[in-house]
Amino acid sequence: MKRVSIRDVAKAAGVSITTVSKALNNYPDVKEETKRRIEQIVREMNYVPDMAGRSMGGITEPVIGLLINELQPEEPSGAVYGFLSGMCHSCKDNGIEFVLLTTDSKSQKQTPLKRLCLKKGLSGLVCSGFSLNDPYIHELAEIDIPCACIDIETGYPNVLDITVDNVQAADEAVTFLINSGRKNIALIAGRGDVDVSNCRFQGYCNALTRAGMPIVQDRIRNAHFNENLAYRQTRDLLKQDEAVDAIFCISDLMAFGSCHAVEEAGLTVGKDIAVVGFDDIPTAKYVYGGLTTVRQDFYAMGYLAGAQIYEQISGEKSVGSPGELLYRLMIRGSAPAKQWVSA
């Protein structure tokens, strides 16, 4: 069953191909009646213009791509899902086409990013799930379409950074702990090659420094964003340093690990040890009397990324805005606002 082409429609309508094309593209110089007849036939024959043909004819619709690195089967944080839905919606709101692309470290080596963009005919690109040493991140420097990176600071002038102000957010979280009376605040960080980890570490240092508190090497642990590792690190930490009365974990998952260790040590989360996480994953509000954490609005980030790229492509103001507030400290039981005072 061959696909019906514009020629078939023209024949059926007894007009030329041109006239059909014009009618379908709303040219002003087609008689109303002709146009209606053509539209009628189009419907009857179920004609759909071939995109490839249109493209060859010189019509190219702009497309924004979301490129996700190392897509995982599951994603407890909902981050990627949020980016995706946010970007989808901003593209829909702006009437620009959206495509989802995925890659992994192997593909990154095989196919240059530029090639991928060209192949997909992208007019704009948003990257997510990359870390600073991924090949594509470096190739980004030479991409000649508007592009943005979520959750990573490339430092390239042509690349938009879409991220909560991680330094600021971590600073606020730690400052909150300080204000609630905590004196000895440990940090469970991620890997050094992950940008957000560095930023949150920086925020942690800033807050302590501003409060005139020392930054203690041994209270800074690395758990690679892994719950189990965070559990073990915290267990060690508590054994080695009895003074610790608060732990800032730069992800909720690690915070869960920490809480686990705290309770196992016979201490009470939120009382003996305050624990603050980062992300506000859906589970966060259900555990340990609620996990105090820095909520990231992934949907808004995705929406913002799409909107900003759209603006660069079209030169027009994007309709609809996700609101600029990308993070917010959610205060819950694991680190209450007022410190519990020992009797």
Add this chain to the structure above:
Amino acid sequence: MKRVSIRDVAKAAGVSITTVSKALNNYPDVKEETKRRIEQIVREMNYVPDMAGRSMGGITEPVIGLLINELQPEEPSGAVYGFLSGMCHSCKDNGIEFVLLTTDSKSQKQTPLKRLCLKKGLSGLVCSGFSLNDPYIHELAEIDIPCACIDIETGYPNVLDITVDNVQAADEAVTFLINSGRKNIALIAGRGDVDVSNCRFQGYCNALTRAGMPIVQDRIRNAHFNENLAYRQTRDLLKQDEAVDAIFCISDLMAFGSCHAVEEAGLTVGKDIAVVGFDDIPTAKYVYGGLTTVRQDFYAMGYLAGAQIYEQISGEKSVGSPGELLYRLMIRGSAPAKQWVSA
């Protein structure tokens, strides 16, 4: 900066367009040296074949689309994310292209599904997020490419159903409650137009009937998959019917609502009232001593959908399999295996 075309490459290589095309498509009749030279130039000039051009030339790569209805900003269950990543991976494993499409009830009215498929050049289609009365579901009957529906039984012979056996799964869950000693089991269901809701209702009835237990009208409540509504329904239920000692909720979110109501009534979840959910959302294992629930493997469902459609398109066996086990009862504290016996 114009895009470099095959003509530019041909010129630079001092050969004809034909030769370049052949070289790039691995025709056997191109001298090794010529081929190498062309490939060299292709790299230098950063030439990427124009997909539209290729398509016009007669080469069409098959594409499988995942069409998501009413994409939500957030998705606590992770279902859609799982479908997406599963399908992405099965397509990648099979070397077939994957595209993500979205729609909503408004678009469904505006654009016929057939038109959408034609426009996107789909060779196969997987639908998710639809309910039985969505226009697209009916249009599915006349789609002439392989298609599948996730979590909905269309009854159309040409449409694959990708879903856990909801009747069977619900039956198992309720039977488990019966075996653990529960006598008066209530049901919190969803909307009647949602297929999974009906199936799980059916499973509930089957289990009770098999055990010789009556199906009591008043113990069957409708909470539209809404946590808050489930909370209120459960509150009423417990007030009206003191005999109830177990509640089967056909979604985890509703189970949370139910548990909330149970505790509020001064009863203990898992002891006085056993609560079983459905989905095993990430949060489930953290609350009420763990929610006993029917886990659905969304990733496997997505993978399976992609693989089956691929098989229909290509006539070849799909590589890699997600395993056929799409659901599994996760027994946790909210409905322990052995009933607590009152002293």
Add this chain to the structure above:
DNA sequence: TTGAAAGCGCTAACAC
């Protein structure tokens, strides 16, 4: 081993 030429479905000058 190579290339000329036709054709894929469509758009857009331009002529009628």
Add this chain to the structure above:
DNA sequence: GTGTTAGCGCTTTCAA
């Protein structure tokens, strides 16, 4: 208002 024609980038006979 309508049709003729060239051309977009590519593949593919077929001839050389």
